[in-house]
Amino acid sequence: MALASSSRDDKAEKPEILPMCLAKNSFLKEFGGKDYATVNMTEKRYAPIVLKKRLKKLLKTSEPVEEYDQDGNTIILMGETGCGKSTQVPQIVHRYLKKKFPNTKRTCIAITEPRRLAALTLAARVNEEMKSTIEGIIAHSVRFDTNFFDRTRIHFLTEGILLQQIMADPFLLGYHVVIVDEAHERSIATDLILGHLRKLVYYRNKVAKMMERELFKLKVVIMTATGEASTLQSYFPGSKVLFIEGRTHPVKINYLSPSSQSDDYLSLTAATVMKLHNELPVDEHFLVFLTGQEEIEGVVKQLRATNHHFHVFVCPLYAALPKKAQENAFTIPPYGTRKIVVATNIAETSLTIPGIKVVIDSGFIKAKSYLSSHGLEAYQVQHISKSQAAQRAGRAGRECPGQVYRMYPKQHFDNFADFEEPEIKRSNLTQLHLMLPHFYKIDGSFKFMEDINPEIAVDAKLELEALDLINPLQDTKAMLTELGKRLSKFPIEPKLATVLYYATARGVLEQASSIISMMETENLFLPSNEDTRSLELQKFWAPEGDLITYLNIFTQFVKSKNSKVWCDKSRISFRAMTYAVRVRKQLIDLMKRFLEEVEVDYKPLHNQNINMTIIHCFGKTIHWQRATMDPTGKYYRIENVQKVKHSDRIKKNRIWEARVRENPGLWSLDAPPKKILHAKIHPSSTLAVARPSEIIFLKATLNEKNDLFLHHCSVYDETIANLRHSHNEITIF
Known part of the structure; x- marks a missing residue:
């Protein structure tokens, strides 16, 4: 492992690659900095509270900042494959903090990973290398699995977990160093985290200097395996770049x-x-x-x-x-x-x-x-x-x-x-726009590393407005509706969270939660030949399609008292089912917590209407994901359905109409229909053979031949679409 550093102004000169024996010292020198003097003091219990108050006061009185100078507190670490940066850098930083602040009760390092498996594997590997005998010193946090304690010093966690922590505590007072691993993958979560950290480093370090408390500083290490240092360095002005030579063989x-x-x-x-x-x-x-x-x-x-x-x-x-x-x-x-x-x-x-x-x-x-x-x-x-x-x-x-x-x-x-x-240029941005207002809390601004695709961005806002989650008349930092503020905390797609909202009004929250939790799992069925799988599925098959079939499987699993034997006999993954149980519990708890002030006068539903009611909740939310059988019977047609819920309100919204007119390629009320997509139901669906005339679907995939396949399908005819209910609509505020 060899390191070399480059200054921000001298990009033409190729940096010197240092020998292995100097790599560690070079990193510590750049990490510590000249002004990072040894401070021997005891951290008081009220210190995070004082820091939080000072940060809020600074934000109220400070002028707008155009360039968040990192002042050397952000390090961009470029490392070739095999250099060991994911396992060695957290240990180096841990030893440095332990030596620098020997009398502090706790110094914690966060290391984000883009994947669950990487977070779990790296935490185990570092724990093994450090030979830690105290449980929880090296911890991991992934969805529904954590061993984090107050005594944790090195914390491996997925990017999604850190995003939830930022939404709860924008100042990240529990961390002294944040390491962003695999930043070159440029997921939406990575871009959000980097955009937040560039501001947070600036303000926390400014307060640390005012209070003369070095321990309040936040340092960031961005680790990447590709040559995007110039992009990152321009995004983090005043940062330092280190190059690590890999240990790979020819x-x-x-x-x-x-x-x-x-x-x-x-x-x-x-x-x-x-x-x-x-x-x-x-x-x-x-x-x-x-x-x-x-x-x-x-x-x-x-x-x-x-x-x-x-x-x-x-x-x-x-x-x-x-x-x-x-x-x-x-x-x-x-x-x-x-x-x-x-x-x-x-x-x-x-x-x-x-x-x-x-x-x-x-x-x-x-x-x-x-x-x-x-x-x-x-x-x-x-x-x-x-x-x-x-x-x-x-x-x-x-x-x-x-x-x-x-x-x-x-x-x-x-x-x-x-x-x-980058994922931000090619993926659905509804989840991003629902979370983004939370990232304006520090100083009312947010800048991405690269510009978002404007066509996808406007379409995402149209979808969120159709779901009643945003108000397009407001600016980004205040555009969430009261419902949007609550549903933004859900760890699922906004449209699925809205399904739960409608299901609550219809009295089928538990059933809808069961279905969505099953959809959140992967690898539901154990590997087997198609004939065996079809035979096993017949026990759960529902004529309405996949959604009710998922509900039948979940219900039978609960009736078996979460039996692994039942899963093995039915050729269903026990791991997937136990995961679905945890997801369902979280979703129901979240809905009850965020809608606890809601009072709905429910009236009992007839048993024969429950399945139709459930499907109606899905169809009402995702009405644009609807497909009809082509007259030839060979494929389904997906037409361009506007993502609009209340046409009259959109027509009155002059500002929004102006935005749409500026982008004629975007959907508007007067836009002509675009190209009709042709698709087939995926063979794994229970409707692949029945092939009803009208369906809704919740997922689509394209194979290498660009054939479009539909997943999570359900029958959705006019009877279900026009379903009316005798009980009251839900009223939140």
């Missing part, structure tokens, strides 16, 4: 010959694995990169079918896989057996799989993309970037020299984008 890169190219990359990848197995020593284990669970399970099944000939230990690895199954990828196989790990992009960064010497890269990834012409977000199979290809290749050289086999020609690689497009 990796030989092999490209596919143009004559061997095939559109069926799955079969090509599987054939390459079998061919290489016959040619390479058996102690060289393989890591295969594919796009998602469905593709991985198919290739794993194919490889396992030939196990008696090849002597291989095949391990799938993806986010939704049960924990024990994930751990198989990190085990050492029996002597004379080759380990083949078939993984998604979660194995690109942060994780080190022992024994990997050969990487087979399909060159594809499944990523979210927004179809702005129809307001749909779909998971689309697309080519990776050059940066991602380099990350994948680096997995082969972590422990010894290795090889990477790329399932695409060199000419194709040359046409790849340098970096992946």
Whole structure:
């Protein structure tokens, strides 16, 4: 691990790469800074309260800030694959703080990770390296799983958890250092966190100087594996940049010959694995990169079918896989057996799989993309970037020299984008706009690292206004309605949170929560052949479609007293079901907490109307995600339905009409219909065979051939759409 630093003004001169023995001292010098003198004092219990009061007073009296000078308190750490930054930097910082402030009761470091598996794995690895005997010193926090204590010093957590903490405490008084890992992935959560930290560092350090309390300072370390230092440094003025040389061994890169190219990359990848197995020593284990669970399970099944000939230990690895199954990828196989790990992009960064010497890269990834012409977000199979290809290749050289086999020609690689497009430019932004007002609390401003796609942004606001969650007449920091303020705290999509709101009024909150919690799980069904799965599903099948089928499965699981035996017999994942139970409890608790002042005069519903009522709550909320069968009967048509709830109110909203007219490509009341999408119900849906004339759907995916498939489908005819209820509508305020 070697470090070099660069000044902000001297970008032309290539920085010197320091030897390993000086790397640690170089980092500590840049991290501590010249003015970071040793302060030997005891932190008083009321110190965070005093800091909070001083911060609020400063914000009230300070002038608007155009450039948040970091004054050297933000470090941008660029590290090559294998340099150990994810495990070593938190330990270095911990030892530094412990030595600098020996008499303080607590100094805590937060390390954000983009994925649940990385947070759990890194926390365990650092705990093992530090040989900590005190429980909770190194902790993790992911959704529904935390071992965080007051005595925690190093805290690995997902980005979503830190966002929730920022919304509850914008000043992050519980942390002295925040480390943002894998910042190059540029998820929406990453951009929100970085935008908040650039302001927070400025104001906390300003108060620390006024109060002469060095301990009140906040330091930030942004760790990235790609060359975006100039972008980050301009976003964090006054920051410092450090370069870390990786410990990777030489990796030989092999490209596919143009004559061997095939559109069926799955079969090509599987054939390459079998061919290489016959040619390479058996102690060289393989890591295969594919796009998602469905593709991985198919290739794993194919490889396992030939196990008696090849002597291989095949391990799938993806986010939704049960924990024990994930751990198989990190085990050492029996002597004379080759380990083949078939993984998604979660194995690109942060994780080190022992024994990997050969990487087979399909060159594809499944990523979210927004179809702005129809307001749909779909998971689309697309080519990776050059940066991602380099990350994948680096997995082969972590422990010894290795090889990477790329399932695409060199000419194709040359046409790849340098970096992946930030999620903020290609994804649905409804969740972002619902959370954004909370990030104006510090000084009433917020600036993203890059401009948001204006077409997607306006469409997101249209959707939120249709859901009654924002008022477009207000500016961004005050545009949330009272309902929007409450539903912004829900850890699910705004449209699903609104479904719960309507379900509360209809008296079916518990049923709707059960369905949504099932939709939040991944890998619900255990791997099995299609005939077995269809036979098992018949016990739960509902003619209304997937939503009521999910409700039937959840109800039967609860009746079995959350039995694992029942899950195994029904070929349903026990891990997924227990997760759904926790999600359901959280959703119901949140709804009751935020709507506790609501009084609704419910009237009993007839049993035969409950299912229709549930579907109506979904359909009323997502009426633009509706599809009708084409007259030919070959596919469904998705027409451009305006995301408008009350037309009269929109017509009166002159300001909003002006915004829409300025962007003629956006939806408005007078806009002509756009291109009609053609789609099919996904084979995993219970309606794939029945194929009713009209449906609603909650998820869409695009395969490598750009075929659109619909998931979480339900029958939605005019009877359900025009359903009327005898009891009162909910009234909140």
